[in-house]
Amino acid sequence: MNILPQRNIQSYISEDFLLSNEFSRKLYHCYAKNQPIIDYHNHLSPEQISNNKIFDNITEIWLKGDHYKWRAMRTLGIDESYITGNANDWEKFEKWAYTVPYTLRNPLYHWTHLELQRYFDIHDVLDQNNALEIYKCTNEQLNTAEFSTQSLLSKMNVEVVCTTDDPTDSLEYHRDFRNSGSSFQMFPAFRPDKSYTIDSPDDYRIYLNKLSEASGISIQNYDDLLSALLNRIGFFHEKGGRISDHGLENLYYFKNSSLDAHRIFKSVMDGNIPTDEEVSFFKFKTLQELCKMYHAKGWTQQFHLGALRNNNSRMFSKLGADTGFDSIGDFRQAASLSGFLNELDKTDQLAKTILYNLNPGDNEVMATMTGNFNDGSIKGKIQFGSGWWFLDQKDGMEAQMNTLSNMGLISCFVGMLTDSRSFLSFPRHEYFRRILCDLFGKDMQNGELPQDEKWIGKIIQDICYYNAKDYFQFPHK
Structure with a gap:
């Protein structure tokens, strides 16, 4: 049996943790450290925030x-x-x-x-x-x-927190929180994955009943489905929602197909199991319609791509999803992603978009893909999102930022998010900011960037806070 020796080791984390030189330290302490946090994607409980839960x-x-x-x-x-x-x-x-x-x-x-x-x-x-x-x-x-939920978020200088919410959600806790007088704002993010997940007809019909009840629209056909989703997007917008989010293995694209979403919907409602091709086509068509709705509202759409989920069937049957049995997938991304975005751009209905990849082998694909659809209408309209899930660690974040720097403009980057279920996860913003400042600081020390502290400090502040503030345009109090 291993027995650890008795000891009381003081933390190795000093005020200059991860900051390797004087330029890095100045950038962090003078420009990054005290910027407010806009956490535009996480999985915190709106109920716990609104009720100011004490654990x-x-x-x-x-x-x-x-x-x-x-x-x-x-x-x-x-x-x-x-x-x-x-x-x-x-x-x-x-x-x-x-x-x-x-x-x-x-x-x-x-x-x-x-x-x-x-x-x-x-x-x-x-x-x-x-x-x-x-x-x-x-x-x-x-x-x-x-140490209540609201106090914990305020302690970390959070200005905006966006939860992840199903279209059927009543958003009652967002409504109640709006009148709480808190120092920060909480907004919903629209996560409609269940609305186009038709693999199991029985489960899908149960979900549509909930969506019908929430929207007040009896969903009898595919057009009704789209009407119900549009209704809920309007409802989320009224509650301050400006973001959607989607978790997918990859995006789907069909240039020419004899398949029809209306017929697939009817078949599923009749209890028939769809083919893999029908599942993919239905996701493609429904996502295209959703993205047009987001564009009309001025929203930002987020796509989290590349997770291979629920690999361990034995443990999945015992514990369910999101219990630690997911991994990086090696799905082909480039061609279908290009086709999906281009289909929306053809009619100038491509909303602000953030692409997150889980496979680091796709970094260059994502970074260059964003440049294809930045059209000068909005600064950083199409974003290569920060290191996600298995990649939100030092190497992963450095790789994402280096790739973005080499193939895009890191100066337009909207920065970090927690993507967390924990109210104690917000030092991840600090972690990101220290890594960011050290990247720039090393270049300044090596003579690869000018030693212009004020200008580079401004870029750091933009990445940490101002770019996100300008990009998302959340409602003010």
Whole structure:
């Protein structure tokens, strides 16, 4: 049995963490550090934000729902009872504390200690020996009003937070929050994936019943479906929504096809299982119609591409989706992505678009694809989104920013987002900003960029905050 030596190691995370030279340090401390946060994509609970929830303990806020941590614990050989099972919260935290020292060189090691510092002023390196002390210390703080959901977001200087919401959502918590007097704003983001996922006719009909009820439109045919979606887009817009989001393996494109979305819809409603080609064609046609609706509203559409989901069928049957059994996929992206975007651009109905790829081998594809459809109408109209999921770590973010710099304009980049379910995840913006500043600082030191602190500092501020503020045009209070 491995027994860790008794020790109390002060954190290696200093104020100059990840900042390798004086230029990097100036850019971060003087220009990036204090910029507000616009977190335009995450999976936080609107209910918990609106109700200003106070969490019972560190396990509830930190470990529940975090499949990054779950994967690490499973890799270390920890039993599922301590991960998603019936062990109590202290036992789960203790197992995570045991895991942390083994996550060296994984971003979890950095994130864990940044979060302990920034939220709880705990500077020790977490391990099994100090787990109980840290568990008690964090819980004492969490059980106060200063650690409610709204307080946690305000503490991180969040200005805007956008949740991820199904078209059938009532948005009641967004409505209630609008009148809360909070220091930040919360807006919904439209996630209509279920509206075009027709693989299972029985599940699809159940979903359409919910969509019918939410929209007040009886969905009997394909035109009714589009009318119901347009109705919900209008509803989201009234509540401040300006963003849509879609999770796909790849985008779909059919130049010529004998298939017809109306006939496919009727067949599915009759209970027939669609072919793979029919599924893809239906997604293509429905997404095209949705994108035209977004354009008419002046929205931004986001496409998260390339995840191979639910690989472990045994664990999926036990735990369901989003439990840590997804990975990077190797789907072909370029041709269909080009055709999909071009089909919208032909009629000048291509909305502001952010493309996120999960496969780092597609970085250059995405970065060059954005340039095909930037038409001078909007600064950075088509964006190569920040490193996502498995790529939102130091190497992944550096690769994304270097590719964007080489093949586009990083000066127009709308920056980072958390894409997280955790209220303790916002130091990821700090992590991104430190990495960003170090990239520029190294170039300044090496003579690859001028040592013009004020101009480069302005570019840093734009990437951290101002580009997103100008790009999304969220409603003001």
